[in-house]
Amino acid sequence: MKLALIADIGGTHVRFALWRDGRPQALRVLATGDYPGPEEAIRAYLAALELPLAALETACLACAGPVHGDRFSLTNNHWRFGRLALTHALGLRQLLVINDFAAMALGMTRLAEHERLTIRPGQAAVGSPRLVLGPGTGLGVSALLPDGPGNWRVLPGEGGHVDLPLGNSREVALWQLLQRDLGHVSAESVLCGSGLLRLYRVSCRLDGQQPRLDSAAAVSAAALAGEAGAMAVLEQFCCWLGRVAGNHALTLGARGGVYLAGGILPHFAAFLRDSGFSRCFVDKGVMSGYLQDIPVWLAVAEQPGLLGAGLALDAWAKRQPA
Structure with a gap:
């Protein structure tokens, strides 16, 4: 056989x-x-x-x-x-x-209702593109384009390597430390497993504190346990994810919805839902209203x-x- x-x-x-x-x-x-x-x-x-x-x-x-x-x-x-x-x-x-994120995008087309959690409610526009992105070892980004009734065509890309967007003075200060360490600061520099630990360390430097956590898992665990410093770092991670997702949704015109995927986010799904992700997702000045009704789901399928x-x-x- x-x-x-x-x-x-x-x-x-x-x-x-x-x-x-x-x-x-x-x-x-x-x-x-x-x-x-x-x-x-x-x-x-x-x-x-x-x-x-x-x-x-x-x-x-x-x-x-x-x-x-x-x-x-x-x-x-x-x-x-x-x-x-x-x-x-x-x-x-x-x-x-x-x-790999072209494959991930195709997998999103077969999700059952119980295999996705609503992070941001909205109304998916029929016949519009959908965005798929998610942090893991790196940051994957892909898109689904409508291709007739019930069919989708995948648009792969390397959107994880776009520049990290800045929305306030603290993000500028964090970016300056990241740029000093890395040179080019991509979205993936922060929005991945090693990036969460990197963000924790530069946050400690900015705040004049000694880092005591040594892994992304330890940072997220400390945040979920209520440790204030780790909570602030994970909050910043979610905000930057929202900014990046919103930028890609604007570029793609992804009014059909946004899927968040990868192995990291399901570990703190409730934190993500209650974080500043949604606020930063729509924080686009005159184009904020364009994003207002776009739903965001977190894939939890096997x-x-x-x-x-x-x-x-x-x-x-x-x-x-x-």
């Missing part, structure tokens, strides 16, 4: 599954740091399932980074590979490589990126000659 493999490759982890009957099966999560590249990780995944490499026929790899040409470099890990070389090494008939990779593989296969 010929098998289809799907993978969601991030900066820290790669999630593998087999695509059967329209859904991911046999999910395994591996650390990208444990393998020199995707070929070795795929071989290890199949070996763990006691499946021969020859059983694999097609695959879709959703990769965290720009996707164009034959050569691929992951933005936040060391993996580098060529599509043709990997196709031959694995003996595949077809190999599709897409951006592995939507893998689901999207499978949907992309199905759609691509239909376009191939018999």
Whole structure:
């Protein structure tokens, strides 16, 4: 029996599954740091399932980074590979490589109501684009464009690397410290796992305090426990996420709604909902009213990126000659 493999490759982890009957099966999560590249990780995944490499026929790899040409470099890990070389090494008939947030966006099209939480109520405009973004190891951004009744076309991009927007004097002061450390200050510089810790440290510097927390998880945990300094940092994180989401929604005209995704936000969903995210999302001067009715949802589904990779593989296969 010929098998289809799907993978969601991030900066820290790669999630593998087999695509059967329209859904991911046999999910395994591996650390990208444990393998020199995707070929070795795929071989290890199949070996763990006691499946021969020859059983694999097609695959879709959703990769965290720009996707164009034959050569691929992951933005936040060391993996580098060529599509043709990997196709031959694995003996595949077809190999599709897409951006990871393109896959995430496709996964949003299959969310059930219980798989999304309302962060900002509104009225989704029928026939309008939708924005998908979310912090993880990096900051992913993609878009869904309407393509006929019930159909969507994905517009991938690298919107996580836009400049970090500034809305008040404290944000300017924080940006100055970040710029001193980093040079270019992108949205992803703050809006990702390592970025939350970076924001905590520059906030401590700005306030003349000694940092005592040493991970993003510790910062969010301290904030949820009511520690004032950590709460202020997480609040700033949410505000900056709102500013970035609002900027992208304006650019895209995303009146169909905004999906927040990724592995970080579900850990503090209630905090995010009650934070300044919504205020900063619409804080666009004369264009604030344009954003006022746009709903924002937080995706809490299991592995939507893998689901999207499978949907992309199905759609691509239909376009191939018999």
